Amino acid sequence: MRTPNKAKRQMKEYFDGFSLTALRNIIHSMYTVRKEIPTMRKILAAAKVDLNYTGSKTTLTKIIKTDLGYQFKRCYRKRLILIERPQVQAWRAKYLRRMKHNDSLGANKRPVIYLDETWIHAHYTVKKCWQTATDVGVRRNDSPGRRWMEFTREAKLALLTMPF
Template structure:
């Protein structure tokens, strides 16, 4: 280079990528469907899982993780931290396994010659000051419920029942005045 001469900035070349250019709108729609299917099944769509699926027919994607990342961004997905109140329910593998084991046990019981009765346990609660959300009141608001719903004692009701009726002496109820943690109270 000569000193004192004029120099222009290098122009950026926008070179295309054969892998990215080969992904058409059909492939993009199929990749979108793959990601949504993971969520429908309750699985987390990782790049590795998605890449495995898109390398199969009909997409036959020839790129790797970086190219797949660019395609997924182009489709409109973004990779970011998930909020604490997740909108999509994910199931853990151990929960899925426990459900399958439970269903197999129930099926074996129902098909056996001498099936044991199926008993189900449930609980509910009622707040002492539970009130309706709407009621007739005067324009100045002097009439109507004064207590907030969350105040006061909570009554917890537990009962067990089967196909024919409730279990005799299966009803258990108590008042949780101090709002103690319910899991620490033992059911007799």
């Protein structure tokens, strides 16, 4: 006998062997091809596009943990990938929006001078990642390591008038 307000159980999302292998390849390609740490949001977005996945993030987390054997734990493996800080990505997006706006001004276009300084830290990484016992994760290195500094300078106009 059911109680009147009891909710129905949701349909479970089942993956066959091909889909599980494709999901494992999505996670692996985030490490190797895209050079980024896979988060559930990124994995879910890729699964919706590549596998036509219709389930929720919670269900996908259960599938990744139980069927694939991944755990979200501290990274002690030997892989180290170069990760770009999210702030740098946001600055780049803001810069591109400003440049697009400047290009749309037409004749009133402002002169553009590029002068940039970017730090690349060799050991910028995260503390936790998705990994299995057989799959390698991201190595965490506590030493400050080597740093590279990139300078860029370029002018779009040959002659710039500067008030003195």
